Amino acid sequence: MLAYILRRVLYALPILIGVNLITFALFFVVNTPDDMARMHLGMKRVTPEAIERWKDEHGYNMPLLYNAESGGLDSLTETIFFEKSVKLFAFQFGQSDSGRDIGHDIRQRMWPSLLIALPTLLLGLVVYLSFALLLAFFRGSYIDIGGVVLCIILMSISALFYIIGGQYLVGKMLHLVPISGFDTGWQALKFTILPVLIGVVAAIGSNGRFYRAIFLEELGRDYVRTARAKGTSEPRLMFRHVLKNAMIPVLTNIVVILPLLFMGSLIMESFFGIPGLGSYTIDAIQNQDFAIVRSMVFLGSVLYILGLLLTDISYTLVDPRIRLS
Amino acid sequence: MTIPTKQLGGLLGLCWLLLAGCGDQPWNSPYPASDQDANIHYSSFEERPKHLDPARSYSSNEVVFLGQIYEPPLQYHYLKRPYELIPRSAEAVPEPVYLDAEGKALPADAPADAVAYSEYRIRIKPGIRYEPHPAFARDAAGDHVYHDLDARALEGRHSLQDFSRTGTRELVAADFVYQIKRLAHPGLHSPILGLMSEYIVGLADYAATLGRAWNELKQEAGDSDGLYLDLRDHPLAGAEVIDRYTYRIRIQGRYPQLVYWLAMPFFAPVPWEVDYFFSQPGMKARNLTLDWYPVGTGPYRLTVNNPNLEMVLERNPHFRGETYPTEGEPGDREAGLLDDAGRSIPFINKAVFKLEKEQIPYWNKFLQGYYDSSGISSDSYDQAIKVGEGGEVGLTEQMRDKGISLQTAVATSIFYMGFNMLDPVVGGDSESARKLRRAIAIAMDYEEFVAIFLNGRGVPAQGPIPPGIFGHRDGEAGINPHVYDWVDGRPQRKSIEEARRLLAEAGYPGGRDAETGSPLVLNFDTTGGGPDDKARMDWLRKQFDKLDIQLVIRATDYNRFQDKMRNGTAQIFQWGWNADYPDPENFLFLLYGENSKAEKNGENAANYRSAEFDRLFERMKNMDNGPRRQAIIDEMLAIARRDGPWLWGFYPKSFGLHHAWLKNNKPNLMARNTLKYKRIDTDLRKRLRREWNAPVVWPLALVAGVLVVAVVPAWIGYRRRMHMRGRRD
Incomplete structure (x- = not known):
């Protein structure tokens, strides 16, 4: 397994370089270093000298990808791309263009994102699996048909509607929890209830249907018939056999999104005023802070690759027949 | 099914914790229970202040904080x-x-x-x-x-x-x-x-x-x-x-x-x-x-700077002390603005600014009493404002029932539409170009624009100087005679026939070039251009259609738009200016030739240059306010109106809503250090918050009931299925 992991890590390197290059190209197609300087220096009374000084100070006065004035290897290393990218591979995110320590900001802001995302994931998992098992158990009945119709209705509603509707109903009309906001320590709990609830409800439709389909597929397999023939009770069959054997697609669905939990939810964080990594990235894009954008994209890529690796490893845990080689 | 004792204990513990956090305050309060009696002002901010170093900060959202912390030598009354x-x-x-x-x-x-x-x-x-x-x-x-x-x-x-x-x-x-x-x-x-x-x-x-x-x-x-x-x-x-x-x-x-x-x-x-x-x-x-942690001598100091969440100003224990003004303008005493005259300020101990990126939650929290003041976004305008038959604005019944007060003021700002004076078609100082610009100025119905897109929150401008700034004239003397007539005691936009006549004289009868017969196509350079802007762009095209001029919207991203402006390649554009200080020089310099954006990288975005105007500007800028200065400004305005490098656009009007417990509110668009004058009636706030936010729990019981009702048939179905299987076996 170690060789497999090592090989996957080595495969990841060109992927990360590619992602970095694409991010770099996309960012600088839209923003030039002069634009960035103007954005950071403000809109009023900015002189060309101030722009040049800002670029000089922040290392944006070099060519983007190729330095024709330098020779040999320097023509590639004395560029903005090299200077700004190489330290990422050592997870040194450096300072944002506005002078903040990005690593410190990420460490601070991942917790609010996790505080919302983890309970949403765990509670959601319990709800979606239970709901899907219920529908699978009553397959073909009115309960199943009603459940599927409900899923389709829930899937058809925009995520924004859940957020605004949830805030309006629970926070504004019923006065049960704060409409938005966040706090530190235990005080944060009351701010997590509504976003978690909305996060879970908003995904019941899609996840309910997805897991139901998986369970129905499992229910048609030979081992289920054999178990029934041997007198296994229906609840035991569902929870001990069907659920266990359906774990591979379930795990694929979960582990892949695990890294994304760190990255936060863009809309949810914005509407609830949650100071997570989602809003951090959005703010950076709006403020043309390339240092943060590239760091977040890099981090997202690393976590995604890690997630895929974890998925592969988790397969071996739930299915002893699978070997990584 | 039984719930294990350990898990039940954990669940109860969590509930207790949440309730303990609420104390005797409403459940939906976003603030700690310990603060409900505290003399705290609650406000919000939309985006992180970029700079808090006084040598660098130049944005209005930054000076909200710096104004309370730093004490420059002077301030506005x-x-x-x-x-x-x-x-x-x-x-x-x-x-x-x-x-x-x-x-x-x-x-x-x-x-x-x-x-x-x-x-x-x-x-x-x-x-x-x-x-x-x-x-x-x-x-x-x-x-x-x-x-x-x-x-x-x-x-x-x-x-x-x-x-x-x-x-x-x-x-x-x-x-x-x-x-x-x-x-x-x-x-x-x-x-x-x-x-x-x-x-x-x-x-x-x-x-x-x-x-x-x-x-x-x-x-x-x-x-x-x-x-x-x-x-x-x-x-x-x-x-x-x-x-x-x-x-x-x-x-x-x-x-x-x-x-x-x-x-x-x-x-x-x-x-x-x-x-x-x-x-x-x-x-x-x-x-x-220092860009993150300002250090001053003012009434407040920044004790929490976490712009991802909140920024907190607390009373500076070393503040020298100051007293509330003892005089104001007529009507201030009657409005209660001098009730605290001579009292020691600041009144408020702490100001909490919460990050609110979206308008909807912010507005709802204001209505619940969790913010002391609010502006009015277009989403909430109808809920807050009622426009009378005569066009006068007032609060809706819902707002009045809550004791909310409305304050309006014409901002010391201007939003205008400019012509690039370097452009061969709309620019230049030829008589025909002037007539073309004047025709467009008449056709652009800013009264309609303000009514449709700003809900009346603006005043069509007659020149570059907003009301409240020396040099601005009200009444007939202050109108732009090339675009308006003074009729029945108010300015009336000239007729579209007059605009068409001017257009024909400019060489474009019926919107076509008199020499070539080709239609006149003008370009409007702007940022955005997404679905949100469609209505405005359609309205803009409609205004040009009145003259049979084809308007092409050249939408681009902000950076490219800025490039066009700097290079002088835009043709018609929209721009704005917010006063640094209440002096006409701070507006008229936007038309001074030496400030040309394309040539000198200045703030004259239209690249307007008139030797006559520039000469007068140089005289006017160093003069003290008085009749001589006013006479020169009048002359300058006459030149600018004649040449028409801008469609003068509108002066925005700021609308502010305040809860009854927030005292001493008076819009001051120049002063940023106004927190020290505000006072809060904390008892009234606490009482009203409780009144407005009593939790409504019956829907929870209803939801539980619905769930039970839904579970019963499932349970019956389950039992039946178990039973059936038993019989088959």
């Missing part, structure tokens, strides 16, 4: 209108002494070309002390405790709270001079360095000297982290200390607008100790900078 400067940390508003080239004093009415220098002597109030700060902390030997820190000493310190010891010291004149020097610091990129270099004697050379010194320091150290450029070692001829409490600013020629700058944070004092403290190695890497 809170109540009086027109806006009047009064002393803040200075003892008096300084009067300039005019000097000739030999340094001899000249009389106050000396002609501008005889004045080589103006000297402002500013004496500050003694006994003012800085807020507690680790930069001032000293040990028993009198040495600064935190002025010799290395990387090890900084380990684990990420905020100012991580420094256990603080100190203070008296404000001295040298701190003001130090800050003026900071405007030229090469590492700070002060936005007003360019402007001030034109006026403060020696500042341009000083910036060059500092640049060289800074580069030498950097070359020696190899990095700018941990470098301190001691500005005290570099004298500046234009800013000198006279004695402990007096300093002098020397200006080239006359520049009466300097006093307005003296009311801005750019000229607030910065102590060298603080600058030195934050310059130590490792500080910047830990986000410890």
